[in-house]
Amino acid sequence: MKTYLSSPRTALRMFAADLLVFSSILSAACCQTILKVSVPKTLNSTSGSCLLIPCLFDIKKEKENLLDSSAVTWRRGSLWSLYDTPNFNDAQAQKEPAVEVVGELRQKNCTSVMRNLSSQHSDRYYFRIETSLGLKNFSMTDTKAVYINVSDSLAKPTVTMPVLREGERVNLTCTAPAPCPSHPPNVKWAPALGDEITQTTLNADGTLSVSAILSFVPSLHHHELKVNCVSIHPLHREDKPLLSAKTVTLSVEYPPKKTWISLTGSVWLGSNVTLACQSNANPPATHRWLIKRAGVEEELGISDVLAFTATQEHTGEYICWAQNPYGAMNSTNLQITVPGISFTAFLSVLAALTCLVLALLFIVIYRRYKEPIRNDTSQDENIYANMSTSAVKSQQFQPKPCEDEMTCNINPIYKLKQTTPDESIYANY
Structure with missing residues (x-):
């Protein structure tokens, strides 16, 4: 956006123009009625658009009859010295924005509309009334001006x-x-x-x-x-x-919608434990801690973080309440149990148990490698034992000689055939 004081040279040129305008108006005001104009200090517009200039003025009552035959113009401060000279020709005038007074002069309303604006038209503008009294021209100009800034871009809404x-x-x-x-x-x-x-x-x-x-x-x-x-x-x-x-x-303000507890650290006897309470709320909620033991709740304080060195007294259910001006909500209970042994002692016991398990495993493996030798010896002994048992059984079931012929005849099982030695020999052959 283009500014009024864009450089020291521009500022000096504008100051000189304003000084010339002021001196010109002041010299005319010595003999003429001073025109009092009410306009905004600054107006902004865009290249290619138009601009409404709100304007009200006041003159003495005896001069109001001059308004019927008056011409209204707006003069640029930087061109003030050129308006009444031959150098201000028609070509220069055509470059100026077209001005139309839409207010009613008889009602002292000088509201005007400028059209065909460009960024080159940014300047101070003075309202001027010109009229003719017979052969003498009469003009009224106020020292108050409106600065019109015409930009090639739009300001943000x-x-x-x-x-x-x-x-x-x-x-x-x-x-x-x-x-x-x-x-x-x-x-x-x-x-x-x-x-x-x-x-x-x-x-x-x-x-x-x-x-x-x-x-x-x-x-x-x-x-x-x-x-x-x-x-x-x-x-x-x-x-x-x-x-x-x-x-x-x-940014929508709402009561707590979700509250939860996060745990940092391991819970052992003597360890450092940190509990953090978090919640979804706008504006941010304040957090209040409670501990529940044996059905009895005890308040621990108000903070976002709860830190302590664990003892068995810290065993219990931890609750966090989140509250802001629109409501409150509690978290899910977090059960913490502090064991009666520290982490270092636990590691020592764990190391001892590990050594014991390794020793037992070594013994089992050692015995496993020794068992095949003893098993072979036992197998041989079983074979010999089975053979001896079979021999004993065969001798027990061998028929005994019958000495009593009558007895042998009565019991056919033990009846033996009487043969002569010669028959036995031939029979074997």
Whole structure:
């Protein structure tokens, strides 16, 4: 955006022009009625657009009859010395913005519209009334000027956003200046979160602005959502419309929605334990700690972090309460049991048990390698034992000689055939 004092040389040139204008007006004011004009100090517009200049003036009552035959002009401060000279020809005048007075002079309203503006038209402008009294010209000019700044780009719109609370309907207002009443900007919200209306407002200094009012009910899902306020300005020329936007991040206030406890460190006798309470809430919640033992709750304090050196007295259920101005919520109970042995002692016992297990494993492996030798000897002994047993059994079932012939005849099992030795020999052959 172009500024009035863009460089020391420009500042010096503008100061010289203002000094010339002031001295010229002051010299004329010695004999003439001073014109008092009320205009804004600064007005902004865009190249290719127009500009509404709110203007009111006041003169003495006896001079009001001059307004019927008066001509109204706006003179640039930097060209003041050229207006009444032959050097200010028609070609130079055509480069100046076209001016139209839309106010009623008889009602002392000098509101005007400038058209075909460009960035080269940025300057101080003075309201001037010129009239003719017979053969004598009469003019009135006030020392008060309006600085008109014409930029090639658009200024970002402004956003008015109240406090957003979950479940309560609110209005978000996006406002863009409307320097050209015949071509007001199109202002809208993106994304469209609810109902939207557009209205034109007359500001205190007489300028106009266009606002888009977005009405919706915020929820947790809208928190940290980015929304855009977009302003589209149509132009008199055939160029594409200029677009300007401002992005805002919504901050929705809501009660705690989730609360949890995280544990850092190992729980052993004498170890350092840290409990951290976290919650999802806006504004951030305060956290209150409780411990529950044998059904009785005891308050431990208010903090985000609870740290202690573990003893058996710290055994219990830990609870964290999160609270902000909109509500409260407790966490799930965290059971902590502190064993009666320290971590170092536990490691010593674990090392001893490990050594014992390794020793037993060594003995088992050693005996495993010795067992095959003893098993072979035992197998041989079993074979010989089985053979002896079979021999004994065969002798027990061998038939005994029968001495008593009558007995042998009675018991056919033990009856033996009487043979002679010769028959036995031949029989064997």
